[in-house]
Amino acid sequence: MRFSIFQDTDIGARSINQDRMGYCFTRESVLMVVADGMGGHARGEVAAQLTLQVCAGHFQRMATPRLADPARFLEAALHSAHRELLRYQLLHQLPEAPRTTVVACIVQDDGAWWAHAGDSRLYWLRDGAVMTRTVDHSRVQALMEMGLVSPEEERTHPDRNKVLNCLGSPQEPSIELSDRAALMRGDVLLLCSDGFWSGLNEPHFASVLRHAPVDAGVPELVRQAVAQGGRIADNTTVVAMAWEGAGDEDLPTLSALDLPDGAITTTIAFGRPEQAGAVAAPLTDEDIERQIADIQRAIRRSHDPQQRES
Numbered sequence: 001m002r003f004s005i006f007q008d009t010d011i012g013a014r015s016i017n018q019d020r021m022g023y024c025f026t027r028e029s030v031l032m033v034v035a036d037g038m039g040g041h042a043r044g045e046v047a048a049q050l051t052l053q054v055c056a057g058h059f060q061r062m063a064t065p066r067l068a069d070p071a072r073f074l075e076a077a078l079h080s081a082h083r084e085l086l087r088y089q090l091l092h093q094l095p096e097a098p099r100t101t102v103v104a105c106i107v108q109d110d111g112a113w114w115a116h117a118g119d120s121r122l123y124w125l126r127d128g129a130v131m132t133r134t135v136d137h138s139r140v141q142a143l144m145e146m147g148l149v150s151p152e153e154e155r156t157h158p159d160r161n162k163v164l165n166c167l168g169s170p171q172e173p174s175i176e177l178s179d180r181a182a183l184m185r186g187d188v189l190l191l192c193s194d195g196f197w198s199g200l201n202e203p204h205f206a207s208v209l210r211h212a213p214v215d216a217g218v219p220e221l222v223r224q225a226v227a228q229g230g231r232i233a234d235n236t237t238v239v240a241m242a243w244e245g246a247g248d249e250d251l252p253t254l255s256a257l258d259l260p261d262g263a264i265t266t267t268i269a270f271g272r273p274e275q276a277g278a279v280a281a282p283l284t285d286e287d288i289e290r291q292i293a294d295i296q297r298a299i300r301r302s303h304d305p306q307q308r309e310s
């Protein structure tokens with residue numbers, strides 16, 4: 001496998017960042033996840049962090065180095081994350097479990113599979129156009145399907161933040177799974193929180209990622225989305241992968257073939273789920289920004305042969 005991948009997040013105008021993002025890959029398989037902790041419920045950032053850790057832990061155990069069934073893996077991992085949030089509720093004697101929306105994607109064997117719950121989205125982009133995207137599990141989406149709200153009203157509707165499906169809810173979440181998508185060179189898979197897609201229109205960011213590599217396009221688009229949100233800008237988070245680059249032979253790419261058997265590369269801290277859940281104070285904004293900067297430096301260093309030698 002050869003691909004470019006980049007991730008970025010911005011706190012926006014909120015007091016804390018409850019979004020989490022990350023990816024893992026072995027020689028033959030890649031996992032990407034974005035989780036958006038729900039601010040209307042307690043400890044949304046914990047819900048998002050636990051979800052990433054559970055997914056990464058499942059991937060570490062089962063991608064050896066490939067997954068037998070990517071779709072079933074995604075379904076099982078997200079249901080397991082949901083149960084972990086309920087366990088966290090009992091462990092800490094909370095009136096309700098922390099909640100999060102989530103979108104996750106597996107890339108393997110020149111194909112992609114994805115799953116989601118809530119309004120965190122995946123976009124499949126090709127040649128500057130949207131091939132498909134996930135459909136939100138939200139109040140506004142339901143109203144749109146009934147013809148009561150137009151697509152133009154989606155971003156400003158008063159019910160735009162009402163999510164109908166998530167991890168950590170009292171009822172078992174509905175995990176929506178995609179069929180296999182056959183990838184072509186230059187395709188981009190973009191996973192994002194609602195702070196991103198609510199701030200930018202699809203033709204714009206699809207065009208940007210057609211003409212710019214993900215390590216340049218993603219941070220610029222995150223900045224634009226936050227600027228568009230202004231004083232009410234939400235947490236804005238993106239993980240994007242360009243499959244075998246974006247049509248430019250000079251683009252830096254990662255090669256999973258460089259990994260030894262049994263190795264895994266990840267931007268997600270594994271740990272034990274109960275350890276992450278037991279942290280009394282959430283990560284500060286400075287902690288998050290520092291971790292993002294460290295990850296981005298590591299990615300750029302992996303792209304630069306001279307830096308790798310130093």
